[in-house]
Amino acid sequence: QTSPGRRERAAEPCLLLLVCLLAAVHLGKLLLQRRRRRRQGERRGPPGPFPWPLIGNAAQLGSAPHLSFARLAGTYGAVFQLRLGRWPVVVLNGERAIRQALVRQGAAFAGRPAFPSFQLVSGGLSLAFGGYSELWKLHRRAAHATVRAFSTGSPATRRLLERHLLGEARALVALLVRGSAGGAFLDPSRVLLVAVANVMSALCFGRRYSHGDGEFLRLVGRNEQFGRAVGAGSLVDALPWLRRFPSPVRAAYRAFRDLNRDFYAFVRRKFLQHQRSLRPGAAPRDMMDAFIRLQREQPRLQLEHVPATVTDIFGASQDTLSTALQWLLIFLIRYPKVQAKMQEEVDRIVGRDRLPCAEDQPRLPYIMAFLYESMRFSSFVPVTIPHATTTNTFIMGYLIPKDTVVFINQWSVNHDPAKWSNPEDFDPTRFLDENGFINKDLTSSVMIFSMGKRRCIGEELSKMQLFLFTSILVHQCHFTANPNEDPKMDFIYGLTIKPKPFTLNVTLRDTMDFVYIND
């Protein structure tokens, strides 16, 4: 038996040890916290303007967010942060920061924000607006393979694209020339939109629509509203509480919701028709058939992924391609000497007995230089679809937490004076070397299709279409500006920058009748 005094004396060293242990753990925790704080101090978040309560920096973006971003980059550097409502946003400017994020840390920057509006696109299964995951990667690979197969994939599918495009170019020239009869000036925006929507409709569903089809026009003519709702300066997701009151934000949100519902329903009807009529073993008639086949081989993709993907492809192509064509016409009429040089090149290489075709592309460097300069100068998709970080990460020494919204300012790359001499001059020859060949290093520096894991899957298809439309149009027509219009180039903004509405006069270059164009 031990006395209580002896027991207490025996417990003393144990108690001391426990106290020391607790003190050491506490000290360790403090040191760790201090080290973490110090590390976060060194790797703090990027600088940026003061965010106001409730709205953050929403009021500072204005109607041309890419220009506001470029201005703010002048003060805070290529990487800076903002707050839009409750969303923390990091803006990346210039090729170095953008490449570091989208290419070197591709997976970390490949997410999309959990914006409520993104859920409304393509029945909630959108590839373009969906988050980054293993299933998403499979979805993207399948969609990309389908698009490639129907654009530059094989000589047979390329011919199919050319045939559809030729039919549309022919109708387009006829409408432009008819609208210009008697020296009249016409607004080309609607006919351009129907022309590109028809090429994509033929590729996606195997049919085209007449330029007078009211239902088709109502469907495709609303795409601008789409861009306005998901563009970088949109308040629809930044300040969702504004949707509770009658306001322009509420109207934009409702228009966006309705247009997505109608667009998806249109494509879904086509999907059901295709599903019923697709014969086993027969060659796919169009992208819808090809994707139905792919889905059957790939059970991890749901059946609803088929109409969702075709909705994405059909939707993503219209506003972008028709805006591109508007810019190409603007540059042709604003720079008549450039137009004359393009006509001289196409006449010399292709001749007047046939139309230009895809195979002529490598031998028409001035026309290609014109296309790249038009994309660079207009930067008509100035900011990509918003990205989001999928993990805590760093960029140029700054800490970017998971789920931060990321805006990519493509315009800043295309107008960087360190990269381009006189970036505010329109000069196609900047893309030609001393022998008149295309400088591929420079053309790949133009950023309009983004880069990395979210790079546009329609890039090749778009470049092919823009080349064919442009070369056929300058081969067949002469374009002149309306002298009564202000020649200043002015813009309206959404996801794409459009030129201010303009009118032009179009005449056929040959005295030959228009039936000259034949396939």
Ligand code: HEM
């Ligand atoms: C000149 C025409 C076009 C331009 C300038 C363009 C540009 C872009 C840009 C900037 C993005 C966003 C990339 C990002 O978030 O980082 C994008 C995404 C996308 N584009 Fe295009 N696009 C064009 C035409 C097309 C066409 C014709 C298609 C259809 C085949 C298409 C399908 C898509 C899809 C599906 C995405 C989503 C990609 C993803 O989230 O992974 N685009 N495009």
